[in-house]
Amino acid sequence: MQPATAASATAGNRVQMPRIALAGNPNTGKTSLFNRLTGANARVGNYPGVTVEREIGKWNLGSRTVEVMDVPGAYSLAARSAEEQVAIRSVFGLDPGEPRPALVVVVIDATQLVRNLYFAMQLIEARVPVVLALNLIDVARAQGSPPDRQRVEDILGVPVVAVSAATGEGLEPLARAVERVLVRPDEGRSVATWRYPRALEKDVDRLAALVAAWSPEEAKALGRWALLSVDVEDELVDIPEVVRKEVTNVRRQAEAAGRDIDAELIGTRYSWLDAQDFGIRGTADTGFTEAVDRFLLHPLWGGLTFLLTMGVLFQALFSWSDPAISAIEATFAWLATHVHNALPDGVVNDFLVQGVINGAGSVVVFLPQIMLLFFLLGFLEDSGYMARVAFLVDRLMKSLGLHGRAFVPMLSGYACAVPAIMATRTLERQRDRVLTMMVVPLMSCSARLPVYTLIISALFPPNTKFFGFIPAPAFMMVFMYVFSTTMALTAAAVLGRTMLKGPKVPLLLELPPYRVPRLATVVRQMWMRAKTFLTEAGTTILACTVVLWALLAFPRHPLLSHDYNADRAAISASTDPTSDASELAADHRAALDAVDAAETAEKLQKSYGGQLGHLVEPLIRPLGFDWKIGVGLVGAFAAREVFVSTMGVVYGIGADQDEQSVPLRERIRGEKRDDGTPVYTPLVGLSLMIFFALSAQCMSTLAVVRRESRSWKWPAFLFAYMTVLAWCFSFVVYQGGKALGF
């Protein structure tokens, strides 16, 4: 070894602390235990190669500190996809560059011992050092049938500690057990006493001979894993071709001999477990959960509770987040004004105010909705109600090619696609997550509302009626929501059956017992989400805002059509200083403001963004849009509602326009083409609203899709398909409407 390498290896050893893995079934309180052990110092990362998030924290055992890695909950190490493979890869340390865990703490739900021990058996038979944490022991006692810790330990031959992440019981003994096994790993190993059929053992040996492993037992364990997991249709990664071939051979031969390898493997483990006496006396009293479910899954009461819960969730996102959003906007506006006034005019000032501060504001403004959604999601998830929501709406979602758990992200999409896309991580499978991400942006989010309001109020006056009795504005608004919902559902059904066609893996959803959520866990998860949004998606959004600002602000000094300074001078000169000061001063100021607005408008029109508007005009003309609308569409990329203020600037009436402002509305009604015909007819308005409903005019959405899918491919696809969809629908509406004489 080179001396330099030796030195760095030594240095590396000094800083490297042992890693332990925390693994087990879902719904075992594993995350709560992780939070208890590591406190607030976890770092969020990703498992290599997949979009599965992982947390690594530090646990102070007293004598030393170890690194704890939270392994995603699984019912078995057996896998059929790269995502499910994470469990075995991380506990065996199979990923290159990742340390092998010194031991695995298997979190066991003491109320569902046998199924949880099925998972633990797979580690025990591989001779991986383990410590079993019998979590939820307090709940098991309350239900009247706790397992006997000593018996479990005697039967399995590995350390077993009774703990409760909720009360903190047993954490000290757990630390001691981990310390002991760290020093003497053999204390965490046991000689498995379950015996597989002889023929199966021979099959396993054939595979064990092909895999690299730390011990003969581990090679056998990997062999069993391969026999159970490898399949012609699996989506596993890094399985050597020789192993694949041998599994196929072995399975074919077994089948010919009338054997069922899956049943032999799984059956052996469960038969052994079922034959043991873990000291559980009597049957568990699950009356509470059953009583609650009699109400919450009741066709009428359950349905009403569901609607009420979803109503509250939606109301929270849509309305309750509003004061916080306004406060954030006001704070950033205040900051922008002060910075603007403190610095000399010029490009640095504009960059800081309109680029950086504005950009930071457009990131932070998402936090209220993100935090509210994840706070509520945490409660729904940890209480066990989320599984019931999925159960109740599964039939509905199945027809869209999705399953029940996609409902909440879809619903949240009506408020804002950004938190909704982040919520897709409650879905287990990558394919379901991506499909949901691809359709959520079609839901009519709250940022589209100002655009609809402006166009409807300008082009469909309150007294107009369709067919003589339907009020046009209300009809149009309802129509837009129905339209976007229909489109989102159709897109889900189409994409789910074509390019995102999922493998036929029916989802088995557990309906866990109801439990009181821990506030600390919920809040911690919420902070974690907020933090990753700010640091990862936030930076992309900020960068995009700066680019967009530059597009609309450069070139700084375009050749203007005439001398606005001369206009200003003329206005100043025309003022007679001897006349009635106040009245004239007001006129004077109004005249100057008009000149300013006209100059800003022309500068915007001649900016790169404005030129882009001209450039895309041939593309959007068939939709009924002129180049000024094109500039608005460019501006709207920052956020859809920015369309309103951008149109204010384009039309030379200032940026401080909102969807209710009369001058902008009148300007839209009065805007003429070169040939004198109005630019905006109700048909153009409808075409424009349809375009907004369908296009991916939102860089924040794209940034979050990129963060959550961990690739540029999906945001690129999202942008492309939504833009094409928007163009086609607007084209059909506008050209069709024109042909029909509207």
Add this chain to the structure above:
Amino acid sequence: MTLASVPLRTPVTIAAISGDRPFRRRLMELGFLPGVTVQVLGIAPFGDPLDIEIRGCRYSLRNAEATCVTVNPIPASADLAAK
């Protein structure tokens, strides 16, 4: 008889499990094995999925998949003995 056609709240025992391999394997890994007692506790609105109880755990299983689980009725005497 399959799990999809069992009357509500009537314990039955599993006879065999068919269906696609990954699905069958997953069911078995949750302890759905021949001889084990299982019952349907409820049905979601619109008739799908089912709320199933086995080994003290509950799962939501769609009708299409429940038909892959063949079950045997528990003889009345055994049922009484179990209680």
